[in-house]
Amino acid sequence: MATKKKVVSKKTTAVKKIVPIQPLSDRVVVRPLSPEEMGTKTVSGIIIPDSAQEKASEGMVVAVGPGKYDDGTVVPMTVSVGDRVMFSKYGHEEVKIEGKEFFIVSESNILAIVN
Secondary structure, eight states: OOOOOOOOOHHHHHHHHHOSOOOOTTEEEEEEOOHHHHTOBOTTSOBOOGGGSOOOOEEEEEEEOOOEEETTEEEOOSOOTTOEEEEOTTSEEEEEETTEEEEEEEGGGEEEEEO
16 A cells, blocks of 8 residues: 655745744745855954944845735745845844844845845
8 A cells, every 4th residue: 555645845844944933925034144144254254343234135035925815816935945135125024033133024025036
């Protein structure tokens, strides 16, 4: 007899491992980039102070909502977990969960996926 294997969505698994919240609708949870990832730390290890930096507008997607409903059908999300994205400077909500900072961004406020 053949046994059925339980299939687990990659998005669901990624959300549970990285961040303990699941965004709703067309929302995305983004982890701000570290100083090394942003390029605010020089090769010699000098870190540019926060007061001299602009507000973060790039990050890594760590959780994605199911999508926005439009006339009873779900419009799929264009971003996925692991994408590096640029988003509007003032179009996000900052939250701290378990001592880590995250941004909750509407997909419409995501400007680009950085390759």
